[in-house]
Amino acid sequence: MKGMITPMTTVTNSRTFTIGLVMAWYSSNIGVLLLNKYLLSNYGFQYPIFLTMCHMTACSLLSYVAIAWMRVVPMQSVKYGAQLGNIVILSIVFCGSVVSGNVSLRYLPVSFNQAIGATTPFFTAVFAYFMTVKMESWIVYLTLVPVVTGVVIASGGEPSFNMFGFIMCISATAARAFKSVLQGILLSSEGEKLNSMNLLLYMAPIAVLLLLPVTLYMEQNVIGITLALAREDKKIIWYLLFNSVLAYVVNLTNFLVTKHTSALTLQVLGNAKGAVAVVVSIMIFKNPVSVTGMLGYLLTVIGVVLYSEAKKRNK
Template sequence: MLHMISCSAYSYAAIRFLEIVPFQQILSRRQFFKIFALSAIFCFSVVCGNTSLRYLPVSFNQAIGATTPFFTAIFSFLIICKKESAEVYFALMPVVFGIVLASNSEPLFHLFGFLVCVGSTAGRALKSVVQGILLTSEAEKLHSMNLLLYMAPMAAVILLPFTLYIEGNVAAATVELAKRDPFIIFLLVGNATVAYLVNLTNFMVTKHTSALTLQVLGNAKAAVAAVVSVLIFRNPVTVMGMAGFAVTIMGVVLYSEARKRSKVTAH
């Protein structure tokens, strides 16, 4: 929720005071509901993702997240009828197969954690498709900063009841921590600032490439996070699990190459 509040504040300052980009108003009720839907999907993905971390190790969580391009391809076809070449769809098959392989050999596998993690992954894919519509549609095109300006406060309002229910004493706990160590304030501000930059970059990549490309790029982060998780938390991994994750990453690489070839062919 802190991230969404910071995104609202930074976007407002960048647009209204610094005038980095022109301010854009919401043009219709339809556009408003699309932005609200984007906010709700984002919140669903975040809540499911954080919940899954209670039941699954970070490494396996990131491995599941690597299947996001698969879901993005499906949602792109269902929502905006965007078809990829047969080679691109074929390249996504190892992505799914690798996760099936890793799931069957995960020593800390938890069914509920797995399901909510898949839900988070699908939500992240759906979000990238919807934000792509809002950023590139000729009739309803918004600049990345303006979209973030509208989406962030909506997401904050949606997350508020969850925050109060799950972390009702978070404000008091933060104040106590700040009294003992004022450096915590610097860390929170820095964290919120980075969150704004990440979300803004996320939107800009979607606008200038595609939703599917965004999710494939995100898998580089997943690979690094999985390795760091094993090194820090020492969670057990199996040879089969590592092989499954490797197959998934290989599928992502194959997808990237297939996309390049399909673009060259199209031109």
């Protein structure tokens, strides 16, 4: 009959919606990464802490709009005391990871940044062992060998290698892994569990409060400098606004893709996203790459894929 919705139509619409979400997640992830690189390196806006504060401000405002007004997810309340203290700790680690990642983009090409970022499973396994005394099977630990070896090879073959940028990028990667393990420990009880959107709602304003004095101390007169830049080139304001909104869209689409697929699918898609980001960044910024560097990155990605498969079979 005309206008009748069949099960096949529903499945097709659902699949199209999921594909659209994945594309939005890819676009926002790669977009914010490339725009961060452009602003901090090519454009010459050398204020990564202020840029991170802009991201967190947008996440604070847009999280409230999405949850309180648009009701994307039900709002979850937070208990004062231990739970709020745990969220503050997570916010500090989160700030450290984002700031370190943004600082690294001033000194490293996106391709090398992504190669280092792919070692997150290694740091996650290390922190999980020392913080929870949780042992994985030997095959899981074995898959981490190519992950680390690949980055060592990529570092040796990276024409634009910078030691400070490398340390910042490693710090950002380790902090992301530390946050995920810490989050599992601190918010593991049923009474404290928060979905990622509600966690961001509470973490982002705390992050802004933490970053504000650091910004004022370490990047003095950054607001005055930004306004002076805006008088010369109004595009800087639009760059910062668009970049900040994209930072929130990354978190929103990350949550929605996980909700409509699975955490494992997200991990697989994330591995592919890193490779896409590398190719796109090389095409846009035309940074020099070596065969050794690309082989190292490829080895790391293979190691991450093997790690994901070993973890899945180990469950």
